[in-house]
Amino acid sequence: MDKFSSHTGIAVPLRRSNVDTDQIIPAVYLKRVTRTGFEDGLFSAWRNDPAFVLNQPAYTAGSILVAGPDFGTGSSREHAVWALQNYGFRVIIGSRFGDIFRGNSGKAGLVIATVDQSVVEQLWAIAEATPGVEFSVDLVTKTITAGDQVFDFGIDDYTRHRLLEGLDDIAITLTHEDDIAAFESTRPGWLPKTLPAKIAG
Amino acid sequence: MGKTLSDKVWDEHVVRTADGEPDLLYIDLHLVHEVTSPQAFDGLRLAGRTVRRTDLTMATEDHNTPTLNITAPIADPVSKLQVDTLRANAAEFGVRIHSLGDLDQGVVHIIGPQLGLTQPGLTVVCGDSHTATHGAFGALAFGIGTSEVEHVMATQTLPQARPKTMAVNITGELPAGVTAKDVVLALIAKVGTGGGQGYIVEYRGDTIEKMSMEGRMTICNMSIEWGAKAGMVAPDETTFAYLKGRPHAPEGADWDAAVAHWKTLFTDADAVFDAEVDIDATQLSPFVTWGTNPGQGVPLSAAVPGPDDFADPVAKAAAERALEYMDLTAGTPMHDIKVDTVFLGSCTNGRIEDLRAAAEVVKGASIADGVRMLVVPGSARVKAQAEDEGLDAIFTEFGAEWRAAGCSMCLGMNPDQLAPGERSASTSNRNFEGRQGKGGRTHLVSPLVAAATAIRGTLSSPADL
Numbered sequence: 186m187d188k189f190s191s192h193t194g195i196a197v198p199l200r201r202s203n204v205d206t207d208q209i210i211p212a213v214y215l216k217r218v219t220r221t222g223f224e225d226g227l228f229s230a231w232r233n234d235p236a237f238v239l240n241q242p243a244y245t246a247g248s249i250l251v252a253g254p255d256f257g258t259g260s261s262r263e264h265a266v267w268a269l270q271n272y273g274f275r276v277i278i279g280s281r282f283g284d285i286f287r288g289n290s291g292k293a294g295l296v297i298a299t300v301d302q303s304v305v306e307q308l309w310a311i312a313e314a315t316p317g318v319e320f321s322v323d324l325v326t327k328t329i330t331a332g333d334q335v336f337d338f339g340i341d342d343y344t345r346h347r348l349l350e351g352l353d354d355i356a357i358t359l360t361h362e363d364d365i366a367a368f369e370s371t372r373p374g375w376l377p378k379t380l381p382a383k384i385a386g
Numbered sequence: 387m388g389k390t391l392s393d394k395v396w397d398e399h400v401v402r403t404a405d406g407e408p409d410l411l412y413i414d415l416h417l418v419h420e421v422t423s424p425q426a427f428d429g430l431r432l433a434g435r436t437v438r439r440t441d442l443t444m445a446t447e448d449h450n451t452p453t454l455n456i457t458a459p460i461a462d463p464v465s466k467l468q469v470d471t472l473r474a475n476a477a478e479f480g481v482r483i484h485s486l487g488d489l490d491q492g493v494v495h496i497i498g499p500q501l502g503l504t505q506p507g508l509t510v511v512c513g514d515s516h517t518a519t520h521g522a523f524g525a526l527a528f529g530i531g532t533s534e535v536e537h538v539m540a541t542q543t544l545p546q547a548r549p550k551t552m553a554v555n556i557t558g559e560l561p562a563g564v565t566a567k568d569v570v571l572a573l574i575a576k577v578g579t580g581g582g583q584g585y586i587v588e589y590r591g592d593t594i595e596k597m598s599m600e601g602r603m604t605i606c607n608m609s610i611e612w613g614a615k616a617g618m619v620a621p622d623e624t625t626f627a628y629l630k631g632r633p634h635a636p637e638g639a640d641w642d643a644a645v646a647h648w649k650t651l652f653t654d655a656d657a658v659f660d661a662e663v664d665i666d667a668t669q670l671s672p673f674v675t676w677g678t679n680p681g682q683g684v685p686l687s688a689a690v691p692g693p694d695d696f697a698d699p700v701a702k703a704a705a706e707r708a709l710e711y712m713d714l715t716a717g718t719p720m721h722d723i724k725v726d727t728v729f730l731g732s733c734t735n736g737r738i739e740d741l742r743a744a745a746e747v748v749k750g751a752s753i754a755d756g757v758r759m760l761v762v763p764g765s766a767r768v769k770a771q772a773e774d775e776g777l778d779a780i781f782t783e784f785g786a787e788w789r790a791a792g793c794s795m796c797l798g799m800n801p802d803q804l805a806p807g808e809r810s811a812s813t814s815n816r817n818f819e820g821r822q823g824k825g826g827r828t829h830l831v832s833p834l835v836a837a838a839t840a841i842r843g844t845l846s847s848p849a850d851l
């Protein structure tokens with residue numbers, strides 16, 4: 186994973202609540218077996234609508250999404266994170282996120298910045314007053330700079346640390362291999378195993 | 387102070403804990419399907435890693451699989467590639483797989499319990515948000531993303547921050563015709579789609595204690611629809627009876643040792659939950675959704691609400707948008723809403739008990755003009771069992787289509803989809819825009835309401851017949 190310390194880019198106001206991962210990328214787009222190429226499916230139901238924010242030229246090249254509450258709820262599909270990243274988003278700002286989506290984002294390197302809904306409203310207003318305006322998101326200071334205003338955002342310390350250092354979770358866990366093996370040696374023998382396979386008579 | 391059920395299971399799985407870091411949890415059972423695994427297997431391959439515990443891992447094909455002509459090659463080349471990729475990965479990494487045509491192929495959350503692999507006190511994960519289904523057995527079960535799938539494959543563990551705990555106390559006798567599905571839809575309407583965020587939930591109370599395993603699975607299944615990390619029910623005699631004799635259930639002395647442990651898995655009397663919600667089951671009636679998230683539901687006897695019924699501006703705007711998408715007018719009685727399609731199936735309501743309940747209602751009746759009904763058993767074994775009981779004949783004589791097992795129209799990754807503008811009554815778990823096909827409109831219902839709706843052509847319960 187690449188290190189992330191700060192990012193400056195065009196802010197896109199998405200004035201909708203409950204944008205679930207089916208809206209971010211519908212199931213028909215999930216059939217690829219790679220991690221790339223999902224940008225076509227991003228918000229696909231809305232991409233033909235000229236009024237949709239990403240279809241407005243000022244916002245098309247956006248990289249910071251200011252989302253409504255309960256963004257990324259529903260399905261566990263990490264494809265939603267990849268679609269946002271493949272499109273060019275680096276940061277999602279919002280007041281409430283689906284748990285699995287937030288976890289997936291942290292693993293994949295997409296920064297989820299949590300602020301109060303009142304801050305979201307202010308950020309929407311700023312991004313709409315000057316379409317195409319750039320925001321800066323600083324992970325070191327945990328701040329968003331929008332125009333001449335600065336807002337603090339929340340992110341859990343461990344995820345922030347991993348993003349700042351660009352650490353790979355699996356590599357970290359494998360350094361604890363001894364602990365895993367020790368734990369395994371204490372598991373009771375009656376716990377189920379999938380192998381050898383047993384099936385009903 | 388005592389411990390909650392979820393804390394007990396959590397504590398038993400902590401491999402390592404350190405200040406400022408999430409706990410490293412051991413995973414007892416990892417279920418895999420074709421949609422969320424290809425990139426994870428790829429990651430292993432690139433890093434030269436293996437699946438650490440193939441004996442704790444199992445795969446099946448469900449999301450893309452057709453429900454007609456299942457012995458023919460999959461027609462959609464992209465779906466075929468995804469399924470073929472899973473088969474090749476399973477072979478390469480030594481993972482057990484139940485493929486199309488196999489009796490234990492089916493929706494991943496149906497086959498774990500069916501094989502007896504899902505057991506009390508386990509940690510169960512799957513790259514699928516409805517993994518909480520397995521919590522009905524007193525397992526700590528939750529959905530994960532593809533990066534986490536790869537993490538579990540490589541290490542059999544997951545770093546996890548401990549969520550808060552919540553009790554949902556459901557008490558009293560359910561009125562006739564009211565099912566587990568109605569309970570959970572009413573709960574979500576009450577607490578909202580974000581109400582459970584950050585919590586592991588334990589469903590408890592005498593209503594739950596009297597409920598079948600199938601009903602408990604239906605409720606736990608929809609935990610994610612109100613944002614909860616996981617949903618659990620304490621294991622009891624109903625759980626043990628369901629497991630006994632299943633292929634992977636322990637036997638002999640192992641059974642006794644297992645049951646002795648399972649009996650310790652309950653919330654201590656002096657344990658304190660971080661939050662509690664109470665539901666009076668006696669006040670419930672058949673419940674259906676009118677909008678585009680599972681929290682937008684009302685009793686079937688009510689009318690479609692309007693934006694002005696919501697004080698919160700966000701909820702008001704969401705209602706406006708939902709009414710437009712659903713093409714509904716505020717004040718319309720729910721009973722008057724006509725549907726084109728009825729879908730009976732999914733990991734929420736695709737088990738044998740659900741098929742039996744619906745068959746009982748449609749037996750001897752005929753389907754409403756212009757309505758199509760798809761009956762999709764949750765697994766090939768559920769299908770076989772239903773056929774043994776003659777349920778397939780009841781459904782086909784009624785005028786429904788009897789299909790092969792899989793996710794099917796729950797998410798429309800295979801050809802089973804709604805056409806734009808079509809309206810369904812569906813026993814699945816998500817009424818999101820376009821979930822069952824682009825432009826499709828979904829009303830979430832119980833199997834009983836699905837069956838009665840197929841007879842009348844408008845949203846109905848058996849009491850309306």
Ligand code: SF4
Pocket residue numbers: 448449493494495514516732733734792793796797814815
């Ligand atoms: S039946 Fe529906 S909800 Fe369940 S696993 Fe399949 S797609 Fe997901």
